[in-house]
Amino acid sequence: MSSSVSPLAPKTVPDMPVIAGVRLATAEAGIRYKNRTDVLLAVMDKGTAVAGVFTRSKCPSAPVEWCRAKLRGGKARALVVNSGNANAFTGKTGRSSTALTAKIAAKAVGCSEGEIFLASTGVIGEPLDATKFDGVLGRLAETAEPGDYLAAAKAIMTTDTFPKVATATVKLGKAKVTINGMAKGAGMIAPDMATMLSFIFTDAPIAPAALQALLKSGVEDTFNAVTIDGDTSTSDTLLAFATGAAAEHGAPKISRASDPRLKAFVKAFNQVLANLSEQVARDGEGARKLVEITVEGAKTKASARKIAMSIANSPLVKTAIAGEDANWGRVVMAVGKAGEPADRDKLSISFNGIRVAKSGARDPSYDEAQVSEAMKAPEIAIKVSLGLGKGRDRVLTCDLTKEYVAINGDYRS
Amino acid sequence: MSSSVSPLAPKTVPDMPVIAGVRLATAEAGIRYKNRTDVLLAVMDKGTAVAGVFTRSKCPSAPVEWCRAKLRGGKARALVVNSGNANAFTGKTGRSSTALTAKIAAKAVGCSEGEIFLASTGVIGEPLDATKFDGVLGRLAETAEPGDYLAAAKAIMTTDTFPKVATATVKLGKAKVTINGMAKGAGMIAPDMATMLSFIFTDAPIAPAALQALLKSGVEDTFNAVTIDGDTSTSDTLLAFATGAAAEHGAPKISRASDPRLKAFVKAFNQVLANLSEQVARDGEGARKLVEITVEGAKTKASARKIAMSIANSPLVKTAIAGEDANWGRVVMAVGKAGEPADRDKLSISFNGIRVAKSGARDPSYDEAQVSEAMKAPEIAIKVSLGLGKGRDRVLTCDLTKEYVAINGDYRS
Known part of the structure; x- marks a missing residue:
């Protein structure tokens, strides 16, 4: 259906051996x-x-x-x-x-x-x-x-x-x-x-x-x-x-x-x-970036999963990533709406290893230019530390682009 | 921030009286x-x-x-x-x-x-x-x-x-x-x-x-x-x-x-x-259509609300409406993922009063041209009948357009 291969496609395809039977x-x-x-x-x-x-x-x-x-x-x-x-x-x-x-x-x-x-x-x-x-x-x-x-x-x-x-x-x-x-x-x-x-x-x-x-x-x-x-x-x-x-x-x-x-x-x-x-x-529809979301320091693994999924499914987080914007305010929003235990003032957030927020406020050492450069990468890792416990989880998603809307909304026209 | 007024804005603004005190x-x-x-x-x-x-x-x-x-x-x-x-x-x-x-x-x-x-x-x-x-x-x-x-x-x-x-x-x-x-x-x-x-x-x-x-x-x-x-x-x-x-x-x-x-x-x-x-x-960001979702025949009002919200928050339903597509398959999907009681084979779905699905399959009387015409309206009413009980609810949302992605993803560029 789609004319061009996702830029995130694996570079090589493995040789697939035979399976007896x-x-x-x-x-x-x-x-x-x-x-x-x-x-x-x-x-x-x-x-x-x-x-x-x-x-x-x-x-x-x-x-x-x-x-x-x-x-x-x-x-x-x-x-x-x-x-x-x-x-x-x-x-x-x-x-x-x-x-x-x-x-x-x-x-x-x-x-x-x-x-x-x-x-x-x-x-x-x-x-x-x-x-x-x-x-x-x-x-x-x-x-x-x-x-x-x-x-x-x-x-x-x-x-x-x-x-x-x-x-x-x-x-x-x-x-x-x-x-x-x-x-x-x-x-x-x-x-x-x-x-x-x-x-x-x-x-x-x-x-x-x-x-x-x-x-x-x-x-x-x-x-x-x-x-x-x-x-x-x-x-x-x-x-x-x-x-x-x-x-x-x-x-x-x-x-x-x-x-x-x-x-x-x-x-x-x-x-x-x-x-x-x-x-x-x-190969997510319209995807231009692969996004890995890690939540650590949650009360439990299940709680970390819910928060990670809340971030991964947030249209505002996903559009920000499409716009190469390390918009940690939206990550906070998605943590907050998940309904799981979280303490705003203990939150730390990083994008591709660069910490942009800590202790519930902007990281003072946050260098806008450095983060902007990092956000150009095709793979974005968002890490959220809740500081509450030992629960940890990781989910994968992709960004939300105009191509997603086009693929899913334009085909009638 | 936005240059043009939403096409869905009310046509008139009421005269606002004084409130004593x-x-x-x-x-x-x-x-x-x-x-x-x-x-x-x-x-x-x-x-x-x-x-x-x-x-x-x-x-x-x-x-x-x-x-x-x-x-x-x-x-x-x-x-x-x-x-x-x-x-x-x-x-x-x-x-x-x-x-x-x-x-x-x-x-x-x-x-x-x-x-x-x-x-x-x-x-x-x-x-x-x-x-x-x-x-x-x-x-x-x-x-x-x-x-x-x-x-x-x-x-x-x-x-x-x-x-x-x-x-x-x-x-x-x-x-x-x-x-x-x-x-x-x-x-x-x-x-x-x-x-x-x-x-x-x-x-x-x-x-x-x-x-x-x-x-x-x-x-x-x-x-x-x-x-x-x-x-x-x-x-x-x-x-x-x-x-x-x-x-x-x-x-x-x-x-x-x-x-x-x-x-x-x-x-x-x-x-x-x-x-x-x-x-x-x-005035939803990028909205071109106001969407009213009514769910009736649910087990309870709370159940109807959850299903209506599942439909209202589905990016696939919202992009379909942006594309003026009466995509009832996606509505079924959103009903199914809500996790609330639903029986696929009792579902009926209508768009702006035209029934497109009944008893868990396409309505035989469904006229594609008629529905396509109806989907051009700026206000879209989706009604889902579950046929299980008397629970009923209604929520409002808007469509998901490329403008939403642009508003939320492009502003860094």
């Missing part, structure tokens, strides 16, 4: 876009464990409801993702559309419908014609190959300006296991489009309950700590698949998330989540 | 602006009752702390308001500045410092040099006249594009009483500026506790139901003054807010609050 294929199903892929099929070997976390929206999309229900089985054989249509707010049509898609996919892959996972991103409120998958999924299942994760990440883009992939390789027991991930997401909802989607694949032999626990814990400081505009999609979906193929090379079978042998794996898993979620912030 | 004067104190008034003194007769409500920010400005403390006395003799400097986040200097201002004002008016009320709006974090009031307030106290409310409203403007006044005259017992109000506020925080300020004056003889109860109840569906950008100022201040002068014409002295003789007065009082708060929304 996972085969991928993409196609042009013509759901909405022309001349680009818009459907992804990932086929997993028998015995693949699945875990998932979803939007907390009270009005979730039909595919989210489908996945939530099927997750109870803990097993996955295929993932079908389409872009161009979110199948959200489509009433009963939405439910029959997910059922039909799963039926077609199950036949193509040769498994039960309960082992099919679905995600859709695109227009809201438009019925998704699942008959378009007929034929397409059968062909994809036949041609799926162990590998092009970048092509897969491209097929699920909407207003994204670059495909988002990440990988890590780590020891589990004495065996090498691999974690591959992809994500899409530009606004929580982009122009008439919905969704943050992310999919993680690993060959580690991890049981569904353990994988679910890892995922739930891992998203807390990664995907859940990113905000573009505070607008939560109806379709946010993060699924993790563990094929277990590494067991053949001696990787131990893991049934509990607390298993001490998982230590290195958990670290690598969380790094993949952090990498992907940071890429989502880097 | 209130005298006004304005001056150019040169606090920040050049060639415009920036200080207002309102002198009230002895026996004037005062009530106030303030920002819920945990980091309030020094004048807010001053007023909160003095409100306990219940009596007011003078109000001093300056624009150009908010005296917010100014540490100990802020406190000594309010104390000095009150001292100068008390001397000028001939009362105790506890009867002086203060409000400041403008730059945050800049010490306010209260010695600038020396001489100025003495001269203003001498020249104050029963008068010019429009001039008073102009003196307290920052990024406002028009002065905001409202008036109502109503019977209390058999006597005629008058309620005059003024307000300022363009963003919750404007470019480096803070504050929504509003001041109400009446000659009705209402005791402080009763006035406080009226004010607290009155703001709930007026000022508290307006949002420009979800960013709560450190300085929001709404003060009401009742001189009691109408007692001379036979108005009964009121000591309890529940007094049945107050019925007509309460209605008029709330109308003045509603009128002023609507004007604040009409």
Whole structure:
């Protein structure tokens, strides 16, 4: 949808290794876009464990409801993702559309419908014609190959300006296991489009309950700590698949998330989540600056999170950063409105390491020219010290530019 | 600050009658602006009752702390308001500045410092040099006249594009009483500026506790139901003054807010609050559309308010309205993220009376051309029916335009 790649895009794209037990294929199903892929099929070997976390929206999309229900089985054989249509707010049509898609996919892959996972991103409120998958999924299942994760990440883009992939390789027991991930997401909802989607694949032999626990814990400081505009999609979906193929090379079978042998794996898993979620912030609609907000000295971590999110979602803070203005008055405002314990006269605030406010007033040593220069950087770190306790948290966001308003307001004209 | 008047400004300005017991004067104190008034003194007769409500920010400005403390006395003799400097986040200097201002004002008016009320709006974090009031307030106290409310409203403007006044005259017992109000506020925080300020004056003889109860109840569906950008100022201040002068014409002295003789007065009082708060929304930074959001069929009124505010503060909803797009998908998103009870499949949504979604899907009778035409209007009414209960609420906001980003992000360049 967007013509130019975000200036915050990563400079290099990692080589994505193969994951044993996972085969991928993409196609042009013509759901909405022309001349680009818009459907992804990932086929997993028998015995693949699945875990998932979803939007907390009270009005979730039909595919989210489908996945939530099927997750109870803990097993996955295929993932079908389409872009161009979110199948959200489509009433009963939405439910029959997910059922039909799963039926077609199950036949193509040769498994039960309960082992099919679905995600859709695109227009809201438009019925998704699942008959378009007929034929397409059968062909994809036949041609799926162990590998092009970048092509897969491209097929699920909407207003994204670059495909988002990440990988890590780590020891589990004495065996090498691999974690591959992809994500899409530009606004929580982009122009008439919905969704943050992310999919993680690993060959580690991890049981569904353990994988679910890892995922739930891992998203807390990664995907859940990113905000573009505070607008939560109806379709946010993060699924993790563990094929277990590494067991053949001696990787131990893991049934509990607390298993001490998982230590290195958990670290690598969380790094993949952090990498992907940071890429989502880097591709925020209209973003020109990546903003990291750290709040320390709060009563608790949860309190620090609330204050950091209040700053990250403040349009006045975000527009100030777009204007390269170290406007700490607005940061104070956002701290104050968060409703969490804060003492104005203990507050200190810094931008990119330069302290501009301390003890509830302007820092006397504050050099305007120095700060103005620092604010020109593409990455801005705002640190707020509350001086009340040991609670600390960090969230990522981007600036609010005229391009955001143009992307989300101009497309009718 | 702004060059052109908001297209949403009221077409006419009411003639503001005199309030017995209130005298006004304005001056150019040169606090920040050049060639415009920036200080207002309102002198009230002895026996004037005062009530106030303030920002819920945990980091309030020094004048807010001053007023909160003095409100306990219940009596007011003078109000001093300056624009150009908010005296917010100014540490100990802020406190000594309010104390000095009150001292100068008390001397000028001939009362105790506890009867002086203060409000400041403008730059945050800049010490306010209260010695600038020396001489100025003495001269203003001498020249104050029963008068010019429009001039008073102009003196307290920052990024406002028009002065905001409202008036109502109503019977209390058999006597005629008058309620005059003024307000300022363009963003919750404007470019480096803070504050929504509003001041109400009446000659009705209402005791402080009763006035406080009226004010607290009155703001709930007026000022508290307006949002420009979800960013709560450190300085929001709404003060009401009742001189009691109408007692001379036979108005009964009121000591309890529940007094049945107050019925007509309460209605008029709330109308003045509603009128002023609507004007604040009409002067939202960069606003081109006034947006009224009604949520009905919620479990409770409080639940309806949360959902309405979630819609009103959604950047995606606000940019869609700026783009004249009846994007009900984004309204669904905002309902869903509010966290309040909602059933996607019972939702109905209309824009300016045209239903675009019902029973959780697009309304089959939805005519795109008709809705597009309706979205060109300067006033947009969004109605959401949840179909769950009898809770209903209404809030006002404005659209989010590139001008908002420009006003709040460009001024450094």
